[in-house]
Amino acid sequence: xxxxxxxxxxxxxxxxxxxxxxxxxxxxxxxxxxxxxxxxxxxxxxxxxxxxxxxxxxxxxxxxxxxxxxxxxxxxxxxxxxxxxxxxxxxxxxxxxxxxxxxxxxxxxxxxxxxxxxxxxxxxxxxxxxxxxxxxxxxxxxxxxxxxxxxxxxxxxxxxxxxxxxxxxxxxxxxxxxxxxxxxxxxxxxxxxxxxxxxxxxxxxxxxxxxxxxxxxxxxxxxxxxxxxxxxxxxxxxxxxxxxxxxxxxxxxxxxxxxxxxxxxxxxxxxxxxxxxxxxxxxxxxxxxxxxxxxxxxxxxxxxxxxxxxxxxxxxxxxxxxxxxxxxxxxxxxxxxxxxxxxxxxxxxxxxxxxxxxxxxxxxxxxxxxxxxxxxxxxxxxxxxxxxxxxxxxxxxxxxxxxxxxxxxxxxxxxxxxxxxxxx
Numbered sequence: 086x087x088x089x090x091x092x093x094x095x096x097x098x099x100x101x102x103x104x105x106x107x108x109x110x111x112x113x114x115x116x117x118x119x120x121x122x123x124x125x126x127x128x129x130x131x132x133x134x135x136x137x138x139x140x141x142x143x144x145x146x147x148x149x150x151x152x153x154x155x156x157x158x159x160x161x162x163x164x165x166x167x168x169x170x171x172x173x174x175x176x177x178x179x180x181x182x183x184x185x186x187x188x189x190x191x192x193x194x195x196x197x198x199x200x201x202x203x204x205x206x207x208x209x210x211x212x213x214x215x216x217x218x219x220x221x222x223x224x225x226x227x228x229x230x231x232x233x234x235x236x237x238x239x240x241x242x243x244x245x246x247x248x249x250x251x252x253x254x255x256x257x258x259x260x261x262x263x264x265x266x267x268x269x270x271x272x273x274x275x276x277x278x279x280x281x282x283x284x285x286x287x288x289x290x291x292x293x294x295x296x297x298x299x300x301x302x303x304x305x306x307x308x309x310x311x312x313x314x315x316x317x318x319x320x321x322x323x324x325x326x327x328x329x330x331x332x333x334x335x336x337x338x339x340x341x342x343x344x345x346x347x348x349x350x351x352x353x354x355x356x357x358x359x360x361x362x363x364x365x366x367x368x369x370x371x372x373x374x375x376x377x378x379x380x381x382x383x384x385x386x387x388x389x390x391x392x393x394x395x396x397x398x399x400x401x402x403x404x405x406x407x408x409x410x411x412x413x414x415x416x417x418x419x420x421x422x423x424x425x426x427x428x429x430x431x432x433x434x435x436x437x438x439x440x441x442x443x444x445x446x447x448x449x450x451x452x453x454x455x456x457x458x459x460x461x462x463x464x465x466x467x468x469x470x471x472x473x474x475x476x477x478x479x480x481x482x483x484x485x486x487x488x489x490x491x492x493x494x495x496x497x498x499x500x501x502x503x504x505x506x507x508x509x
Contacts, residue, residue, distance in 0.1 A: 091118050093404035094244050098233055099214070100221050101249030102128035104139070104201055105371020105388040107208040109247040111152045112392050114212045116400060125243070126214040127221060127233065134202055139315075140169055140295045140308055140382035141196040143188050144389060149197075153211045161288040163207050164199035165312045167281055170292040172381065174506060176299035181438030184506030185294060186381075189498045196382075198293060198308050224248055224367055231366040245366060245399060247392070252372040256355050262419070262464050264426040267356040268433055268443070268451035269303055269378045271322040273334060274349040276313050283311040297380060298337070299437035301444075302330050305337055306379060316346070319378055324443050327351065354378070358422045358464075365411035368395040375422035380432060381495075383425045391418055416466055423459055423468035424494030428503075430455055431472075435507040468493070479504045 094117065099110040110126045117124075149160045161168070171187040178184075188194040220236040224246055231246040256263050281289055289311055296307035303320030318334040338346060358375040362368070371388040394417065398410050433447040459469035471493040478484050478491065479500060491497045503509075 088118050088400045089403045090398075090400045090407075091122075093407075094122060094399055096123045096125075096230075096243050097245045097247075098125045098127055098231075098241070098243040099247045099249060100127045100224065100233065101247075101251065101371070101373075102126065102205055103134055103249060103251065103371065104204050104385060105373070105392075106247070106249035107205040107212075108148075108152075108385075108388055109249060109368075109370055109392045110212045110214050111208040112396060113247075114214070115152055116396050118400070120213075124212075124214040125217050125241070126212065127217040127219060129220045130218045131220075134205060139199055139201045139385065140172075140306075140379070141199065142382060142386040143194045143196045145196055145385055148389060149207070152208060158288045160207065161197060162311075164197060164203050165283075165310045166197040166199045167289050167293040167309055167311060168195040168291070169198045169295060170195050171294050172297055173294040174297050174299075176438040177297070177304075177432065178435045178437065178507030178509075180508045181299075184502070186499060186502045186506070189496070192292065195292070198295065198310055200310055200312070221250065226364055226366045229366075243366075245368065245395075247395075248367055248369045248373050249371045249388075250373050252355055252357070252376045256357050260360055261355075262358040262360060262423065262458070264356045264358060264377065264423070264430065264455075264458055266451050266453075266455035266458050267377055267426060267430045268324075268447035269319045269321050270354060270356070271320055271327070271330075272350075272352045272354065272378075273318040273320075273327070273330060274352065275316045275318075275334070275338075275346040276349050277316055277338070277343045277346045278314065279310065279312055280314050281309045281311055295382065299439060299444075300333055300337060301439045301441040302333055303443055304380070304437075305334070307341075314343075316343075317379070319380075321443060321446070322353065324446050356426065358419055358426065360419070361415060362391060362418045362422070363395055363411055363415045365407045368392075370395075374418070375426075377426050377429050380429050381425070383429065387422060387425065390421060394418060419464065420466040420468045420471075421494055423464060423466060424472060427455060427459060427468060427472040428494055428500070431476075432503060432507065435509055475500050476504075476509075479509070 173185045223234040230244045234240045298305045302325040306317045308315040320330045356377045362374045370391040434452045436448045475493045
């Protein structure tokens with residue numbers, strides 16, 4: 086059956102070739118009902134894709150199988166992946182003890198740890214697109230679509246543009262919701278030897294977990310892949326110097342038995358949600374739409390949601406409804422992204438085993454600003470109310486069965502595991 090919006094989507098652009106851009110291009114190829122639509126995948130080959138090991142959520146396992154038409158096992162192997170069953174927290178919370186945030190059903194539902202630099206290669210094989218190697222200067226909404234301005238070539242008009250160019254260099258109050266109640270803003274990424282043996286005749290089936298290890302200046306993630314292990318020290322450069330963070334990183338790796346590593350990158354990042362994720366013609370996806378530190382691996386699942394919502398609305402609703410639909414979709418996405426941000430920031434509310442300057446700042450200064458930052462009058466969505474409702478449920482002696490499936494970005498089961506683990 087013809088999708089009523091497909092006639093208004095004859096020419097589509099995806100700008101950016103990172104994880105979000107690759108997912109968007111492959112999703113357009115799979116979901117657009119007409120094979121003769123025109124898809125341009127635009128990127129500047131001079132900008133490298135940083136091969137950071139990434140975690141994901143279980144929804145990615147099914148989506149990659151659908152996008153590639155490959156068995157789960159083949160997808161996992163091509164991503165140098167392992168099966169992630171949750172996040173193992175070490176030293177977080179009032180008790181300073183270890184606990185695990187499992188996917189549910191526990192020990193059944195799993196996601197991938199994957200090499201991000203192989204994700205684009207995997208999805209490109211399933212994407213029908215004209216590749217445009219050019220620097221994009223601007224993307225603007227115009228009558229009936231969006232225009233992409235290039236360096237050294239003529240501009241082009243598209244019916245829909247997915248902007249996957251990454252997070253902004255600086256935040257502007259009229260464009261971005263600053264969620265600096267998440268107290269980190271810098272990551273030091275290192276690639277270390279593999280701790281998981283690659284499967285000889287098939288994928289690695291053993292359960293693995295992302296480690297999130299509290300440290301004096303922040304925390305360290307450990308993501309096990311089959312060809313290397315990705316380590317990252319996450320800290321706040323306004324509280325701790327890079328030299329201090331790297332010195333403690335060295336100490337951690339030595340204690341972890343790691344004698345050599347490759348320095349991959351030092352990445353400065355903002356924690357934010359864009360106020361205009363979708364306007365009907367331009368869809369910001371991935372880190373262009375929102376970014377928060379990688380504590381709960383929200384980046385890929387956020388991109389999946391953004392791409393899926395936009396394509397569902399644009400393909401299944403007549404073009405004349407786009408102007409009315411766009412604000413509703415935009416508010417839904419902002420609400421969900423801000424919900425992720427509140428969930429991540431909440432992890433710091435009970436401190437850690439370290440009574441250090443960073444953890445005092447995180448607990449007593451950063452997190453205490455979350456109500457101001459997420460004020461419904463400021464953000465035009467109800468994420469804060471939903472978040473506080475979830476915390477209220479967890480403080481009840483008994484949670485009614487009717488509330489078991491409540492969500493604020495993530496399900497009640499996730500809130501309950503973090504609540505108990507942190508000692509809230």
